[in-house]
Amino acid sequence: MATTQNLEVLNVTIIEPRFKHPTIFERFDKLKGGEAFIIHNDHDPKPLYYQLMGERGNIFKWEYLLQGPEIWEVKISKLTPVEGETVGELVAKDYRKAQVFKKFGIDFCCGGKKSVAQVCEEKGISQDAVEQELRATDEKETKRQAEYENWTPSFLADYIVNMHHTYVRETIPALYEYTTKIARVHGERHPELIEIVKHFTNVANELESHMPKEERVLFPYIKQLDEAKQKGVKIAPAGFGSIQNPINMMEMEHENAGGELEKIRELSNNFTLPADACATYTVAFKALQEFEDDLFRHIHLENNVLFPKALELEKEVVE
Ligand SMILES: [Fe+2]
Ligand SMILES: [Fe+2]
Numbered sequence: 001m002a003t004t005q006n007l008e009v010l011n012v013t014i015i016e017p018r019f020k021h022p023t024i025f026e027r028f029d030k031l032k033g034g035e036a037f038i039i040h041n042d043h044d045p046k047p048l049y050y051q052l053m054g055e056r057g058n059i060f061k062w063e064y065l066l067q068g069p070e071i072w073e074v075k076i077s078k079l080t081p082v083e084g085e086t087v088g089e090l091v092a093k094d095y096r097k098a099q100v101f102k103k104f105g106i107d108f109c110c111g112g113k114k115s116v117a118q119v120c121e122e123k124g125i126s127q128d129a130v131e132q133e134l135r136a137t138d139e140k141e142t143k144r145q146a147e148y149e150n151w152t153p154s155f156l157a158d159y160i161v162n163m164h165h166t167y168v169r170e171t172i173p174a175l176y177e178y179t180t181k182i183a184r185v186h187g188e189r190h191p192e193l194i195e196i197v198k199h200f201t202n203v204a205n206e207l208e209s210h211m212p213k214e215e216r217v218l219f220p221y222i223k224q225l226d227e228a229k230q231k232g233v234k235i236a237p238a239g240f241g242s243i244q245n246p247i248n249m250m251e252m253e254h255e256n257a258g259g260e261l262e263k264i265r266e267l268s269n270n271f272t273l274p275a276d277a278c279a280t281y282t283v284a285f286k287a288l289q290e291f292e293d294d295l296f297r298h299i300h301l302e303n304n305v306l307f308p309k310a311l312e313l314e315k316e317v318v319e
Contacts, residue, residue, distance in 0.1 A: 033080030088112025164298035178284035203260035
């Protein structure tokens with residue numbers, strides 16, 4: 001590689017055709033946020049732009065330095081998360097990033113509208129460490145990316161109801177039983193258990209009134225939008241006005257539910273079992289943690305995948 005403007009120049013014309021794109025991708029994957037390189041070519045490398053968009057997502061900047069007729073040069077920069085995407089968008093593109101955020105205690109669903117830099121600063125954790133782990137997930141196979149993104153909004157809505165709403169309804173009674181039991185038996189030595197029951201009851205009640213709103217109003221409307229798009233027809237606006245209205249309400253309720261779970265996590269010291277924990281105590285904490293995990297995925301799919309798709313659909317098909 002030669003160097004111009006202190007940037008590496010990758011001369012694509014001298015690479016064997018079948019190695020051109022893999023070589024460029026390899027170079028791109030090694031970039032850190034804010035770094036760039038230049039590709040030098042004898043024709044417009046536009047197909048590469050679409051391939052990068054498709055396989056890596058909107059995480060780069062594409063600038064033509066020279067545009068033919070004989071030589072094309074493009075500066076490709078990797079965006080830093082600050083100018084690029086929010087935590088929620090990063091997870092929406094690649095669910096494996098959720099594990100990284102979880103490990104660092106970063107909220108990617110309710111608080112998902114902040115950049116990595118912002119959340120790291122707020123939490124006082126090293127942005128470098130987080131970004132290093134995020135890059136590691138990029139380097140692994142990328143095929144699973146866009147898994148949810150590729151589903152139709154109708155399919156996604158049904159999936160959420162069948163997987164997550166069903167799970168919530170099936171789990172609440174047992175969790176209520178376990179938590180009240182350990183609060184009764186161990187509440188004297190562990191008064192935080194009594195608080196945990198209160199917060200669990202709050203989140204359970206909230207979800208029991210929240211899910212029917214999605215099932216009876218919002219999701220059927222999203223399916224209607226989706227169907228109109230498939231048929232290529234326009235539909236009249238809904239009684240509730242823009243879909244942004246129910247979405248705002250659902251997002252607010254998600255935030256409340258997330259807040260209750262955050263309190264449970266704090267009170268239980270990240271679900272740490274005390275030395276005197278009995279079997280029910282152990283089961284209750286494990287089940288609470290699973291409940292939190294499932295709710296975070298559930299809210300993530302709604303806030304970061306389904307709702308943005310529904311807003312796009314509304315623009316396309318509502319008169
Ligand atoms: Fe839901
Ligand atoms: Fe929801």
